[in-house]
Amino acid sequence: MDCSYFGSRLNLYVDGELGYLEVAELQGHLSFCPDCAAELARLSEVRGALAAWGEVELAPPPGFAERIAAAAAQEARPGQATVGRVVGGALEALDDALGRIPLPGGRTVPVKNVLGYGIAATAVIIQVERFLRRTRELKPL
Numbered sequence: 200m201d202c203s204y205f206g207s208r209l210n211l212y213v214d215g216e217l218g219y220l221e222v223a224e225l226q227g228h229l230s231f232c233p234d235c236a237a238e239l240a241r242l243s244e245v246r247g248a249l250a251a252w253g254e255v256e257l258a259p260p261p262g263f264a265e266r267i268a269a270a271a272a273q274e275a276r277p278g279q280a281t282v283g284r285v286v287g288g289a290l291e292a293l294d295d296a297l298g299r300i301p302l303p304g305g306r307t308v309p310v311k312n313v314l315g316y317g318i319a320a321t322a323v324i325i326q327v328e329r330f331l332r333r334t335r336e337l338k339p340l
């Protein structure tokens with residue numbers, strides 16, 4: 200029998216899947232065939248390395264889980280920007296601190312909303328003022 204026959208059985212031999220007679224036949228060939236013996240040595244080396252690799256515990260570096268958790272906490276959820284979350288948190292804190300203004304009819308409005316309307320109105324007034332000043336400057340004499 201030639202080397203290709205035994206070469207195809209080397210994997211089975213390494214895995215211990217050959218019968219007694221097949222092992223004896225292969226070992227007989229290996230005793231006088233340096234090529235197949237070398238191939239067996241190479242296969243055994245690879246198997247040994249794979250087995251050793253499987254036994255190595257793949258542990259993350261120290262603090263890895265904590266850093267991932269911190270990064271995930273920093274990461275904005277989809278559709279929610281980080282700035283939006285910060286502003287939302289600040290507005291909630293303002294809501295708690297300022298409370299609500301009672302309106303006629305038993306309804307209430309958050310104080311922060313009233314402040315927000317005031318700030319927005321001020322911004323509009325400032326922009327209108329700037330616009331008017333610019334148009335006056337551009338007017339021909």
Ligand SMILES: [Zn+2]
Pocket residue numbers: 201202205228232233234235236
């Ligand atoms: Zn051989």
